[in-house]
Amino acid sequence: MVNIALWIAAGLLAVVALGGGVIKVFVPPQKLAAAPGGGWTADFGVGFVKTLGVLELLAAAGLVLPAALGIAPVLVPVTAVCWVLLMVGAMITHGRRGESAFVALNLIYLALAAFIAWGRFVVEPFTG
Template identity: 55%
Template sequence: MDIALWIIAAALAAVFLASGAVKLAQPAEKLAAARLTLGLGKTIGVLEVLAAAGLILPAALDIAPVLSPLAATGLVLLMAGAIVLHLRRRETKVVAVPVVLLVLAAVVAWGWFA
């Protein structure tokens, strides 16, 4: 089970590192086209990059390893917000992605807290 958690955590970290980096690099016009304010888009980007680092580094370096499941819990909350946002916008075709990411982050949080 430990190896499976590491694989899931690494996959989540890669997804959120890439997603966060894209949000941080995008100009305001691109974020506006995605119907995100500049502040919200950049904040989400920072949270995603920090969570990606938090999933892997504390546990891998054995420095405050409790931060890794906390980062996974933060991603659960972030994805819950994304689900609500997509449903409010009636973007039902894309809501499956944050649902899957939420479930994977919850599995990692549960596995590392247990």
């Protein structure tokens, strides 16, 4: 049962990462800065924002593909730990801007990633 919950959590977080990555990589900077929750991007360079987007795209792949393909499945919990760190940065950035709703959303994503990391490192690690 925990295995199924971990797969669902990883899939949900992968969708979130994919969406965020696509937006940061492909949406023009001015449009991104004008979007709800995107105002922070005006404080950073385009290269930084696009790099975060690429990292999110890699996270989307890293949360699912290693286990699904049976190639280095330990990358799933490693990716989840990296996502936790990314969400800490996002929470700090949104917190400094007074965007408490986005801090709360990032906290939910952080908790989901922590669950995946704990679950795949401790409770239901991939064997093989």
